Amino acid sequence: MKESLLIKxxxxxxxxxxxxxxxxxLYDDQGKKYMDGSSGAITASIGHGVKNIxxxxxxxxxxxxxxxRSQFTTxxxxxxxxxxxxxxxxxxxxxxxxxxxGSEATETAMKMAIQHWQEQGDYKKTKILSRWIxxxxxxxxxxxxxxxxxxxxxxxxxxxxxxxxxPPYCYRCPFKKSYPDCNLTCASELExxxxxxxxxxxxxxxxxxxxxxxxxxxxxxxxxxxxxxxxCEKHRILFISDEVMTGIGRxxxxxxxxxxxxxxxxxxxxKGMSAGYAPIAATLASEKVMKPIxxxxxxxxxxxxxxxNPQSAxxxxxxxxxxxxxxxxxxxxxxxxxxxxxLERLKKSHPxxxxxxxxxxxxxxxxxxxxxxxxxxxxxxxxxxxxxKCAREKGLLLYPASSGVDGRVGDAIIIAPPLVIKKRExx
Ligand code: PLP
Numbered sequence: 001m002k003e004s005l006l007i008k009x010x011x012x013x014x015x016x017x018x019x020x021x022x023x024x025x026l027y028d029d030q031g032k033k034y035m036d037g038s039s040g041a042i043t044a045s046i047g048h049g050v051k052n053i054x055x056x057x058x059x060x061x062x063x064x065x066x067x068x069r070s071q072f073t074t075x076x077x078x079x080x081x082x083x084x085x086x087x088x089x090x091x092x093x094x095x096x097x098x099x100x101x102g103s104e105a106t107e108t109a110m111k112m113a114i115q116h117w118q119e120q121g122d123y124k125k126t127k128i129l130s131r132w133i134x135x136x137x138x139x140x141x142x143x144x145x146x147x148x149x150x151x152x153x154x155x156x157x158x159x160x161x162x163x164x165x166x167p168p169y170c171y172r173c174p175f176k177k178s179y180p181d182c183n184l185t186c187a188s189e190l191e192x193x194x195x196x197x198x199x200x201x202x203x204x205x206x207x208x209x210x211x212x213x214x215x216x217x218x219x220x221x222x223x224x225x226x227x228x229x230x231x232c233e234k235h236r237i238l239f240i241s242d243e244v245m246t247g248i249g250r251x252x253x254x255x256x257x258x259x260x261x262x263x264x265x266x267x268x269x270x271k272g273m274s275a276g277y278a279p280i281a282a283t284l285a286s287e288k289v290m291k292p293i294x295x296x297x298x299x300x301x302x303x304x305x306x307x308x309n310p311q312s313a314x315x316x317x318x319x320x321x322x323x324x325x326x327x328x329x330x331x332x333x334x335x336x337x338x339x340x341x342x343l344e345r346l347k348k349s350h351p352x353x354x355x356x357x358x359x360x361x362x363x364x365x366x367x368x369x370x371x372x373x374x375x376x377x378x379x380x381x382x383x384x385x386x387x388x389k390c391a392r393e394k395g396l397l398l399y400p401a402s403s404g405v406d407g408r409v410g411d412a413i414i415i416a417p418p419l420v421i422k423k424r425e426x427x
């Protein structure tokens with residue numbers, strides 16, 4: 001075996017070497033075939049090796065691979081911004097700021113929110129409120145908003161902020177209530193936090209419409225986001241929707257927030273936006289957010305060398321066009337229902353399955369020791385990792401998530417295959 005100097009997620013673990021991808025399948029150097037059951041990290045949403053996308057990237061790179069954003073604009077970046085504005089389901093106009101990862105997108109969102117208030121002379125509004133059992137990214141700003149204990153604990157001294165609000169986690173309601181009698185206590189808790197901290201100190205509230213990696217897919221009850229938006233508006237606080245995992249069709253709507261018809265002030269996108277073909281992510285800011293910036297300094301204080309890279313923008317544009325042309329949002333909605341129903345049946349025969357939940361092709365399965373008491377799996381035994389390894393041996397790739405029971409990764413999985421999956425493959 002050749003020596004390896006590559007730092008991998010777990011240095012004492014075995015990683016097969018991937019050499020090829022086609023449709024919903026990946027192949028390793030031993031010729032083994034894997035079904036990409038979670039689209040990598042909920043990313044490869046149109047599957048692998050799609051010729052249209054490769055052609056679009058090739059054509060772009062023949063002409064122009066790189067320009068710096070402070071020197072040039074380009075057609076792919078301009079057209080992608082127009083396309084994103086077109087697919088947002090509201091009358092509001094959204095401007096795009098391109099970055100390279102979901103972490104950069106949420107961190108840019110937090111900076112834009114703060115800048116929005118500064119440009120109006122509100123220098124005290126600097127706090128970003130967020131929820132426990134959430135994940136907004138690994139860079140320090142994004143991590144400080146994330147309610148993910150395992151990812152925070154090592155860097156705690158560097159983290160400026162800390163989540164303040166409980167998640168909408170109906171299977172294990174933090175308030176021991178049940179919907180609808182709960183009267184959405186979890187949403188009202190935001191107002192309690194605002195009153196405690198003082199709205200004059202708060203720039204924004206950020207949330208994943210459907211919690212992904214930190215919670216194993218938590219879908220909030222109806223009315224939750226409407227209440228959240230009302231509270232934000234009442235207290236002059238911007239609402240940031242982190243659609244990095246849920247955006248661009250994953251949940252059976254173009255944006256997961258479309259399920260509740262709520263217009264966020266800022267939207268963070270990544271992952272499925274380019275479906276893994278190139279690193280690109282975006283922060284979308286509404287006209288309301290941009291107005292004071294356009295009137296004031298006229299410059300968003302953020303940016304990276306590779307922001308709005310033309311090759312990545314061409315890839316993302318081709319991916320979104322592909323999703324529209326092949327009606328993959330609708331397919332995600334329909335096939336998600338089919339997959340959910342099939343998984344529900346496993347609950348009867350598998351006593352370790354506690355809860356199955358999701359929207360479209362983003363489905364979480366939470367494991368328990370006891371279905372009745374919902375006693376979590378003993379996390380020290382690493383049973384979820386064993387399940388994931390066993391599935392991989394059988395040729396199915398899955399994504400681990402924390403159920404949030406004690407904030408540790410390891411007791412839920414996310415099933416989120418490419419949106420092009422067919423019913424017989426789901427079966
Ligand atoms: N926001 C959400 C909701 C995510 O799920 C993730 C990644 O899993 C991120 C942000 C960070 O994205 P990235 O890993 O591309 O930096």
